[in-house]
Amino acid sequence: MLQLKKINESVYIIETKLRFISMNNYLIFGDKSTVLIDTGFAASKKEILRFFEKNKIDLNKIDIILNTHCHLDHSGKNKFLKSHTNAKLMIHEEDRAPVESFEGIRKQVGSFAYEYEEYWKQRLKWWNYEGGCKVDKTITDNEIFDLGNHKLKVIFSPGHTLGHCCFLLDEKILFAGDMGFESLWYGNARASLIDYIKTYQRLISLDLKMVLSGHLDPVEEGIKERYEKRLSQLLDRDKKILDLIKNGHNTIEKLVKLHITVKNRSTNLADRLWQDYGEKNQIYQHLNKLKQEGKIIKVEDRLTIVNEK
Known part of the structure; x- marks a missing residue:
């Protein structure tokens, strides 16, 4: 309505x-x-x-x-x-x-x-x-x-x-x-x-x-504080991904399975496909950002093994 x-x-x-x-x-x-x-x-x-x-x-x-x-x-x-x-x-x-x-x-x-x-x-x-x-x-x-x-x-x-x-x-x-x-x-x-x-x-x-x-x-x-919190959430995901890479989760496939960015997964199969695809894209974007910052190397495509620099 x-x-x-x-x-x-x-x-x-x-x-x-x-x-x-x-x-x-x-x-x-x-x-x-x-x-x-x-x-x-x-x-x-x-x-x-x-x-x-x-x-x-x-x-x-x-x-x-x-x-x-x-x-x-x-x-x-x-x-x-x-x-x-x-x-x-x-x-x-x-x-x-x-x-x-x-x-x-x-x-x-x-x-x-x-x-x-x-x-x-x-x-x-x-x-x-x-x-x-x-x-x-x-x-x-x-x-x-x-x-x-x-x-x-x-x-x-x-x-x-x-x-x-x-x-x-x-x-x-x-x-x-x-x-x-x-x-x-x-x-x-x-x-x-x-x-x-x-x-x-x-x-x-x-x-x-x-x-x-x-x-x-x-x-x-609390508008400014709310935006600051959202910004921190994005940056914290970078830190978490770096820690996971250090501990052996060094491919995109391994990282995607952990659902770092999309937490509340749907019980509907079709919606889960969409969420999994979004998770994959979002993880890739974090890896690309970390590569640009010189914090990881050898990210040639979404499935390439990622090593800590």
């Missing part, structure tokens, strides 16, 4: 409560423009239209649709909502291709999309994927949208995806997408651990009053 929750006079959450997670999309009402951030509505088309009608929100007054990133739980209803509004769809260039085509999604996911074709198609079906949606404009770091009584700034924040962006309202409220305090995930082909770390360092430097993320409740207290 879709619910509308008020943050202040201009900002509202459109929340869908699922069994284990919430899906959050956001409306910002400005004097000059109205912005919808993300379109990951876990609801049918009829439910979505009924929701807007019930809450007396005129879809035609939405001028801009901003995607924080390309994942379907944030962009899945782009095509539908664009067809019912006058809005321009915008996203960073690095995440454009997965929004515009199925082939772009394949490349975003990586070889998993090819190795487990039927499973991946089931995931797309669950999201009622209707095909790609043309992006009207790509956005860039520090770009500012003048909404009249508000200013909305693009904070390029890669990591979870290569084109992930947060949006900063009036230098106070951060619409964080999946670079808030959700589970750490850099398991796709087009994600980056190194960028994740840099983004967290940047977000820590901001004087934020509130963080509104893609799947969690609003956060107002």
Whole structure:
């Protein structure tokens, strides 16, 4: 069920409560423009239209649709909502291709999309994927949208995806997408651990009053400390992997079996395949980072024996 929750006079959450997670999309009402951030509505088309009608929100007054990133739980209803509004769809260039085509999604996911074709198609079906949606404009770091009584700034924040962006309202409220305090995930082909770390360092430097993320409740207290904790978790994984290599877990296969980065494994076989694939990608990213730092050597591919330097 879709619910509308008020943050202040201009900002509202459109929340869908699922069994284990919430899906959050956001409306910002400005004097000059109205912005919808993300379109990951876990609801049918009829439910979505009924929701807007019930809450007396005129879809035609939405001028801009901003995607924080390309994942379907944030962009899945782009095509539908664009067809019912006058809005321009915008996203960073690095995440454009997965929004515009199925082939772009394949490349975003990586070889998993090819190795487990039927499973991946089931995931797309669950999201009622209707095909790609043309992006009207790509956005860039520090770009500012003048909404009249508000200013909305693009904070390029890669990591979870290569084109992930947060949006900063009036230098106070951060619409964080999946670079808030959700589970750490850099398991796709087009994600980056190194960028994740840099983004967290940047977000820590901001004087934020509130963080509104893609799947969690609003956060107002301890924002800097929470980001520092997430950063520490990423760096601690490096240390753990180095210790494991020292103690004989010196291949990617051995490290992946330990599930260092993906702890809560699903009981569903198909979901476990996805988690295992993500674990493999994430371990590889840590090894690549450690190689760049000169802490390990001879990482030529994902299955090469890793030796301590």
